Amino acid sequence: MTADRVSLVIPGRNCQRTLRSCLAAVVPMLERTRLDEIVFVDDGSTDDTARIAAEFPVRCLAGSGAGRGAARNLGWRAARHPLIWFVDSDCVAEPDALSALLPHLDDPRVGCVGGSYGNMEEDSLLACLIHEEIVQRHLAMPPRVNFLATFNVIYRKSVLEEVSGFNERFLRGQDAELAWRVLEAGYELAFDIRSKVRHFHPIAWRSYLRTQRHQGYWRVFLHSAHRGHAAGDSYSSLLDHLQPPVALLGLVSLPLAFFSPTWWVPAVLMLVLWAAQLPLAWRLVRRTRRPRYFAFTLMSFLRAFWRAVGMGQGVLAALRERLRGRAETRRAVE
Numbered sequence: 001m002t003a004d005r006v007s008l009v010i011p012g013r014n015c016q017r018t019l020r021s022c023l024a025a026v027v028p029m030l031e032r033t034r035l036d037e038i039v040f041v042d043d044g045s046t047d048d049t050a051r052i053a054a055e056f057p058v059r060c061l062a063g064s065g066a067g068r069g070a071a072r073n074l075g076w077r078a079a080r081h082p083l084i085w086f087v088d089s090d091c092v093a094e095p096d097a098l099s100a101l102l103p104h105l106d107d108p109r110v111g112c113v114g115g116s117y118g119n120m121e122e123d124s125l126l127a128c129l130i131h132e133e134i135v136q137r138h139l140a141m142p143p144r145v146n147f148l149a150t151f152n153v154i155y156r157k158s159v160l161e162e163v164s165g166f167n168e169r170f171l172r173g174q175d176a177e178l179a180w181r182v183l184e185a186g187y188e189l190a191f192d193i194r195s196k197v198r199h200f201h202p203i204a205w206r207s208y209l210r211t212q213r214h215q216g217y218w219r220v221f222l223h224s225a226h227r228g229h230a231a232g233d234s235y236s237s238l239l240d241h242l243q244p245p246v247a248l249l250g251l252v253s254l255p256l257a258f259f260s261p262t263w264w265v266p267a268v269l270m271l272v273l274w275a276a277q278l279p280l281a282w283r284l285v286r287r288t289r290r291p292r293y294f295a296f297t298l299m300s301f302l303r304a305f306w307r308a309v310g311m312g313q314g315v316l317a318a319l320r321e322r323l324r325g326r327a328e329t330r331r332a333v334e
Helices: 019-026 049-053 068-078 097-106 125-139 157-162 174-184 205-225 238-252 254-258 264-275 278-288 291-333
Strands: 006-012 035-042 059-062 083-087 091-093 110-119 152-156 188-199
Touching (some): 006 019, 019 035, 019 049, 035 049, 083 097, 097 152, 125 188, 152 188, 238 254, 238 264, 278 291
Parallel strands (some): 006 035, 006 083
Antiparallel strands (some): 110 152
16 A cells, blocks of 8 residues: 555446546546556446446456445445545546645545536536536535535545445435545545536436436435534535425425415415526526526426425335334334
């Protein structure tokens, strides 16, 4: 183990469309940066992912198909060096992505440091809406943050060992959950927008909204396990976090639209939810000088409903878990 060297861990499952671009971008860094090894964890792929990975000078590990958290844990624990750079298999690192992050780790108080996104799908309106929203949020983030995602982040291996890595229970939101535990352990989280990996953002509405439903589902368990974060973080605000509950109220209140005294309740909730999209949409249009980004209001409005559906499913699942746990406790006592 060399103190200043970096191991790159890339988890992937059925990622044949993007993996070749991902690996082709980072392999040259083995010769000109502190990157010393690349570990690819194939998390149970059924396509040509393993064959593509074998074309490159990377260590290939076979995951169990238990999700990205489990795959990342397998990768960093097998890594040889004390700095672990995580990049997703649908991301293409820019040449200076790693070098922009490393100086932050000269401060021993920093447990991890993350970067930002570029866009690999510039011909897709949906991808551009997703991308410009992320960039807008990243522009507002300070150098020290309380949330980091894992598409482009370096963790100290010693910190991962101290907090036992990713919680494999969370199939979504495991990046936030890990970051919060690292904060609780007394470390700082750094952010540098100059470090970018270009992302293959979603281009199909159906798959994007399905992902948002999954996000809503796992957010229920995430905030149940870590109370005190629902009011927002360095990336998202209280207004963002309130939108799915408002959408859920709107869905639940729809029957009231058929009764004359209460027809206005779902209408007001829908209007409030749509109005909540306007501030960020306006910032996108003002920064990009492209009116088409007013379409963000539609994307974010629909997203809130799909997250709301996921939240509803998550609440029901959490209640079932709690009731099952109580029943098991009673049986054990008896």
